[in-house]
Amino acid sequence: MESRDKILELIKQNQPEAKSLPAVTINSVISFEDNYQQFKTVLESIGGKVELVDSIDAVKDIFLAETSSGKMVISTIPTFGEIDQKLSSYTAPQLEVLERAYLQATLGVAENGSVWLYESQMVNRLLPFICQHLVLVINKNAIVPTMHHAYQKIDVARDGFGVFLAGPSKTADIEQSLVIGAHGARTTTIFIVGS
């Protein structure tokens, strides 16, 4: 406890006099004519794939067809079928061979092409990261213009973990050459349900 009290005491002595917190006014930020179009444009520019579908059943059909491929494919979307009871306790060695994961996301953000995923939508925190290919589903009317709008809609502390995820894993650490597929998913496809 010694260092804790010492640090807090020094901070108390040295911190400047109180300054007020600025109000962040959401109505003064950028807006888009078509949130979906903006989301699609941005996400494609950062390596993501966007597919517009009329109904989530179209995605379910793709998932079901893939389950017979012999590769490990997992969905955590309840309407796609029963979710493996033990999925939440699967460890990295068990999930290492995961080819594709299908997850429902909460919302999309038009300005940056990211989606928000709650831990409950992943079931297992490793899922969106360890899979070779990631498939996400969001509703078209769940795309908000900016991060300000997104944080109004989510509760970051609701689950133990949550993530804004924008496109596939990438790096440019070798001579600034962009390479898709660093440690996480090599591809990220977002199915947007709506018309």
Place this chain on the structure above:
Amino acid sequence: MKDHASLAQEFITDEPRTDWHDETLWFVRQKRDKAAHGLPEWEQLREWASGIKDHTLSNLNTYLTQFEAQAKANGIQVHWAFDGEEHNRIIYDIIRKNNIERIVKSKSMLTEECHLNHFLQSNGIEIVDTDLGERIVQFRDEAPSHIVLPAIHLKKQDVSETFHKHLNTEKGNNDPQYLTEAARIHLRDKFVASQLAITGVNFAIAETGGFVVCTNEGNADMGAHAAPIHIACMGFEKIIPKAEHLSVFLRLLARSATGQPITTYSSHFHRPRPGQEMHIVIVDNGRSKQLGRKDFRNSLKCIRCAACFNTCPVYRRSGGHSYHTAVAGPIGSILNPNLDMKANADLPFASTLCGSCSNVCPVKIDIHEQLWKWRQVIVAEGYSPKAKTISMKIMSMVLARPAVYRFSGMMARKMMRLVPGLFKNKLNPWYKQREMPEAPKDSFREWYLKNKK
């Protein structure tokens, strides 16, 4: 120890590489501009970010206490470290207690600042850095040269040679795609087998007791979600009041850093997963002292985007290693003299004071003004080079006495004409890469007196 100027001199001996370094970082700066100009509210965002950080610094004691209580309630174990040594010791104790042998670490400038890898290595413990750039420099036994782009001083041939040696990749295969794939396979094994994951912290939220880690590669997540124990290390200035403030900072961070609209992963950690142990180490290491320095405290607003690196004409042409500290560039030059004024007395002088750093800073730190203020502190405290101090004193004596000034000017002009070798030699730093000017017959004053009618 070599200072910035002599280390920079070594860096620039390879001219094509220096040009490449300069142009590449300028390209990153241009991407930042494009991203910033895409948002009409950019300046407003900077203003908000600066204001939120100012407010937070003025209430740090309250917010840190609140954060600690919330994090504990969330089931996270909170540790406090007064300095780098204590930070390292806390991590070492967790490692020993759990008999841990396999450790992965994502990028954390704080652990670089505390020399964690070196400390653990000297105690027989290996850490695997998992950010691709950091893994490359770790293989080469080098330090990162940039806080966002750790291997920006290297070319793909260098990486290829390094990977050939350590990962047995094909000799001479310089394809970044191929090399990245080799690292992916190598590091997947490390993630899957790891017993402990260490990450940094980009933002810690006082209101909710959670923290956010941003990466493009996904390496922080691969580590943290695979390992049974996760330790997140943060300097205490990473705190922000509320989750809603993340919107302001996440909009600014990646745009300022690389011109991306957001990093691929912005991960919000609030509670350990079932069966997992989660620790946070809150570190001071000189920060409370910096907080007490009125002229320099707002350097603690930094969110480590490195926009000031990419724009800096000195950084771009001297390379990160010339700053001989964990955090290089303009922001490093105002943070490091606080940590060790004597060892880092050269850094505030590694600047043209052009002010570009302050103009791109997303949290509006007056970096170039602080560089100028540090110079004054360093000279007043007697840490400037003796030769410089003496010549400055002579200069001010001459400039303060018109008769002495005129006489020395006249002598200098005469000598430059009669004995040019006195000036055109290696001992005169002004002659390096420059021609000396032709000395005119008259001084301006003499010319003016003759021609004023």
